[in-house]
Amino acid sequence: MTDTALMTDRYELTMIDAAMRSGTAFRPSVFEVFARRLPGARRYGVVAGTGRFLQRLAEFRFGDAELASIRPWASADLVDWLAEYRFSGDIRGYAEGELYFPGSPVLVVEGSFAEAVVLETLALSVLNYDSAVANAATRMTRAAKGRPVAEMGSRRANEEAAIAAARAAYIAGFSATSNLAAGSRWGIPTMGTAAHSFTLLHDSEAEAFQAQIDALGVGTTLLVDTYDIEQGIRTAVEVAGTGLGGIRLDSGDLVEVAADARRLLDSLGATGTRITVTSDLDEHAIAGLQASPVDAYGVGTSLVTGSGAPAAGMVYKLVARRGDDGAWVGVAKHSEDKASKPGEKVAVRTLQGGVAVEETVLVTDDEAVLAEAARAGRALQVPLVAGGEVDERWLGAEGVATARERHDASVAELPGDAHRLARGEPVLPTRFR
Amino acid sequence: MTDTALMTDRYELTMIDAAMRSGTAFRPSVFEVFARRLPGARRYGVVAGTGRFLQRLAEFRFGDAELASIRPWASADLVDWLAEYRFSGDIRGYAEGELYFPGSPVLVVEGSFAEAVVLETLALSVLNYDSAVANAATRMTRAAKGRPVAEMGSRRANEEAAIAAARAAYIAGFSATSNLAAGSRWGIPTMGTAAHSFTLLHDSEAEAFQAQIDALGVGTTLLVDTYDIEQGIRTAVEVAGTGLGGIRLDSGDLVEVAADARRLLDSLGATGTRITVTSDLDEHAIAGLQASPVDAYGVGTSLVTGSGAPAAGMVYKLVARRGDDGAWVGVAKHSEDKASKPGEKVAVRTLQGGVAVEETVLVTDDEAVLAEAARAGRALQVPLVAGGEVDERWLGAEGVATARERHDASVAELPGDAHRLARGEPVLPTRFR
Structure with missing residues (x-):
């Protein structure tokens, strides 16, 4: 139009x-x-x-x-x-x-x-x-104190507004967006790996992880909370090895879950594997995770709706x-x-x-x-x-x-x-x- | 695009x-x-x-x-x-x-x-x-109990989201929209007369009202609160006569302002002139005006942002x-x-x-x-x-x-x-x- x-x-x-x-x-x-x-x-x-x-x-x-x-x-x-x-x-x-x-x-x-x-x-x-x-985004990037924050709110905003939101977030310091049109129209880096449906599509979590690594390489980020987080992390490191790029956590009490995940990864030898968290974050939740072993944030709803x-x-x-x-x-x-x-x-x-x-x-x-x-x-x-x-x-x-x-x-x-x-x-x- | x-x-x-x-x-x-x-x-x-x-x-x-x-x-x-x-x-x-x-x-x-x-x-x-x-709109139209509610929130939403909002509001019972694209794309009735800038453009409020009546007829709705509401209403009836279609109130405590406006209009003989109110309304404000002499509502920000x-x-x-x-x-x-x-x-x-x-x-x-x-x-x-x-x-x-x-x-x-x-x-x- x-x-x-x-x-x-x-x-x-x-x-x-x-x-x-x-x-x-x-x-x-x-x-x-x-x-x-x-x-x-x-x-x-x-x-x-x-x-x-x-x-x-x-x-x-x-x-x-x-x-x-x-x-x-x-x-x-x-x-x-x-x-x-x-x-x-x-x-x-x-x-x-x-x-x-x-x-x-x-x-x-x-x-x-x-x-x-x-x-x-x-x-x-x-x-x-x-x-x-942008008003919401600037608070989130400041609260993250240098850790990267990615925009992934397209599914919670009008489809054209979503593209504008990715753009405004990037201006206010976000590192990347999940939205492909924002990448194409405005030159913003895009990111994303897999949703829970990808794990559920496969006959086992291990098969899903293997398929993702075959396609995206061992540096990819695996979503580990479809069934059981601890087992998911063990499976991820088994399949990918200790060189796994990252894991993503999308549910639960993130302060606790991130600390447990870091300990487990380290005990498995995956000391360089990064942790991305993405569940209903806003600037306050990001600030609350300041002392947590989190390497990157993904923000959706609260960003594209101006966080209140x-x-x-x-x-x-x-x-x-x-x-x-x-x-x-x-x-x-x-x-x-x-x-x-x-x-x-x-x-x-x-x-x-x-x-x-x-x-x-x-x-x-x-x-x-x-x-x-x-x-x-x-x-x-x-x-x-x-x-x-x-x-x-x-x-x-x-x-x-x-x-x-x-x-x-x-x-x-x-x-x-x-x-x-x-x-x-x-x-x-x-x-x- | x-x-x-x-x-x-x-x-x-x-x-x-x-x-x-x-x-x-x-x-x-x-x-x-x-x-x-x-x-x-x-x-x-x-x-x-x-x-x-x-x-x-x-x-x-x-x-x-x-x-x-x-x-x-x-x-x-x-x-x-x-x-x-x-x-x-x-x-x-x-x-x-x-x-x-x-x-x-x-x-x-x-x-x-x-x-x-x-x-x-x-x-x-x-x-x-x-x-x-639509979730916000249905509450507003029910709270209005049959009085018409018009959508005028385009200026508070992404420009494409605004068109979608007008459409969703109409589905949930709104009577019309200010948004021209919503009219053109989806067949929704459009409405609107004048903003404060129109009054300020003219050398006097009376000249502005006269210009609007010349263009849109005496059945139009005049915005009367640019300078002083009471004087605005008097001027409106002087210029338009008692057949004036409507007045719009966009500021102040609307319960009080609407009651005063009705009394004044009636005392001037403009008993058929309708009152539209439009200042920061949501479903609660609409419900709070149920007993007021209001004939129509215009809703903006709270509608297009889902009212919370x-x-x-x-x-x-x-x-x-x-x-x-x-x-x-x-x-x-x-x-x-x-x-x-x-x-x-x-x-x-x-x-x-x-x-x-x-x-x-x-x-x-x-x-x-x-x-x-x-x-x-x-x-x-x-x-x-x-x-x-x-x-x-x-x-x-x-x-x-x-x-x-x-x-x-x-x-x-x-x-x-x-x-x-x-x-x-x-x-x-x-x-x-």
């Missing part, structure tokens, strides 16, 4: 229709994506999805099929305008993989009201899901537009529980001795103030789209690799208590100037 | 590779999809996604691009076999929209091990997400396979926390006086037992795929309409306490015979 332009809420088109009648549809406008708070009372957030959004933007066109589907209720003027639609404005924002805090202007879309408002749903769908996964916060809570708000007199007007709605801050914003991560101390958001175009802020830290917004042209550096596998580096470098700037798993305040305050 | 065949975990292909070497890859096998428990301690589950899975199945082919991406690690034999892959077995299962309980065999896939195991990820991705949404249970927890397990001697063997893994029941199953909803009393799951091919069970209730499994041919009745908009009717009829069979929102036991016990 390539109906990207229909990944849109109907109200975006009815607004354009109505604004075309009142003569306001093409007022120059600025929309901003930001989160009012960090979901789950976490310490920081990770921007993910930007490269996917830009890739979708390039295919955001209303072709004959798309136009036919809205014609029953859309005006002829709206249909004509959509047929020619091509985003021609500018987009800047946080580089993918960058960290964000409440109020961080992670994406700023400038264009006519009509050409910018129609991107609301697409931008938020992509950023809210991908960032939710399945949507990042980002919103897409009009913050400024020009009036007929040519003057820019900062705008914001007034409701108590959902207020926003008017005006176009510039963001800087203020650093002291290389450590981040503040998210500084400037609502000004005073060059002196901006220059001073820039000297105190690192400018956070980068150009993504100029005059409708997407900067290709952010796309494809190259974009993913860049985002992974960005995440790593930005996390390294955080103060030490950023990685406490307990609920708390954002580790950096956001200051508006 | 049409890389459906790569929506697959790598271990499915490595298992086929290894099983081809041990001569077991083409053993006739039966896989079953079931849930060990209902997520969130709910009373019943709703099967959703079946039609989407069948549609994906028809495009599940390894073309040149897919094969190229796995060639670096796959054997030549595996690549050759995948190039010719076409599911040729049988699939039966619960009709989409049908209710399920712990252990219900909602999908049964029969074929060779290889051709069936490769569908694990696709089947689970689709069913786990779509059913999670974002994955349905279904698994895909080998339950039987033939050995080289031609005899069928029921199989199951033994781990304590993840045990499953061996053998191919038939399911009946046992009824008494038209009311469901038990989910009866039969592990037998004794015709007399099956006939007796069938007389006591309603057979739950229907043919979906025969000899690789998908039954087209379950596809497209027709399949969605059929599933919506199925949901409605099956919910009507449940005993009254099925709709209590509190955590609890499944409303029907599952009995294995």
Whole structure:
């Protein structure tokens, strides 16, 4: 399906229709994506999805099929305008993989009201899901303290969301994914050996292990908990020898099971055989296994569902537009529980001795103030789209690799208590100037 | 993208590779999809996604691009076999929209091990997400007690998941969706009028309302809480007259705000103007508004994230396979926390006086037992795929309409306490015979 332009809420088109009648549809406008708070009372957030959004933007066109589907209720003027639609404005924002805090202007879309408002749903769908996964993933990779964590949650997420989740997890430090499409589309390393069904297919566990070793070599990882873990490990080492690459444990109390497995492997002489654990892990379970003889983790459900916060809570708000007199007007709605801050914003991560101390958001175009802020830290917004042209550096596998580096470098700037798993305040305050 | 065949975990292909070497890859096998428990301690589950899975199945082919991406690690034999892959077995299962309980065999896939195991990820991705949404949706539509509930969660879900969510919600009784692709692909009614940005774009709220009425008519719904709700309502009625179709409230304490809004509308003579509320609703908030003068609900985040249970927890397990001697063997893994029941199953909803009393799951091919069970209730499994041919009745908009009717009829069979929102036991016990 390539109906990207229909990944849109109907109200975006009815607004354009109505604004075309009142003569306001093409007022120059600025929309901003930001989160009012960090979901789950976490310490920081990770921007993910930007490269996917830009890739979708390039295919955001209303072709004959798309136009036919809205014609029953859309005006002829709206249909004509959509047929020619091509985003021609500018987009800047946080580089993918960058960290964000409440109020961080992670994406700023400038264009006519009509050409910018129609991107609301697409931008938020992509950023809210991908960032939710990255927010969970960064906690898991930090809790793993350098041990590799593999993504294997595809079976617990929508089939397209699964691919996006693998990508977001990789950006936030995961080592690999089980999802083949994520490997093919985004250049992410893939992994996987066997499920319980493979053992059950064979007449004995030993035959299953032998078949797997014949196909994948002795360095493979054998799943040993189909019948009885102790017997499974003994059989694995009997069949593979002490050079067996690894075993995987997918059930039971993993703290106990991993310790027993290590002892048994060592007693059998398989001292180099690695232990991978994969049963319902989240960042807390990973942290709980810190002292256990575990060599690698596999995470599924909790990753692809954002570990309790399945949507990042980002919103897409009009913050400024020009009036007929040519003057820019900062705008914001007034409701108590959902207020926003008017005006176009510039963001800087203020650093002291290389450590981040503040998210500084400037609502000004005073060059002196901006220059001073820039000297105190690192400018956070980068150009993504100029005059409708997407900067290709952010796309494809190259974009993913860049985002992974960005995440790593930005996390390294955080103060030490950023990685406490307990609920708390954002580790950096956001200051508006 | 049409890389459906790569929506697959790598271990499915490595298992086929290894099983081809041990001569077991083409053993006739039966896989079953079931849930060990209902997520969130709910009373019943709703099967959703079946039609989407069948549609994906028809495009599940390894073309040149897919094969190229796995060639670096796959054997030549595996690549050759995948190039010719076409599911040729049988699939039966619960009709989409049908209710399920712990252990219900909602999908049964029969074929060779290889051709069936490769569908694990696709089947689970689709069913786990779509059913999670339907599980939340059915509680919301029941809590609304006949008032229409519209789906508007696209901005809080992955862009493809959003379309699936709109579809699952419609099956479970939602009245419409904001998502245009869901309308176009699945024939679901779409709705939507305006966001706060539309009001902020104009020089005054009155101008914005006038523009919307000019475009959409006086029957439209005006969003009145951008600045001040009371003034917004007064302005709305001034501009539209007392024939105004509706107002939408998207902030504040909705119980209070809705009551105030109704009083004010009535006092202004707009007694027929409907009130739609849309701020962070879930099934509990909907139930809490039961006594309020609300005419319609719009639900976003909580719907598309499964209202606290974002994955349905279904698994895909080998339950039987033939050995080289031609005899069928029921199989199951033994781990304590993840045990499953061996053998191919038939399911009946046992009824008494038209009311469901038990989910009866039969592990037998004794015709007399099956006939007796069938007389006591309603057979739950229907043919979906025969000899690789998908039954087209379950596809497209027709399949969605059929599933919506199925949901409605099956919910009507449940005993009254099925709709209590509190955590609890499944409303029907599952009995294995």
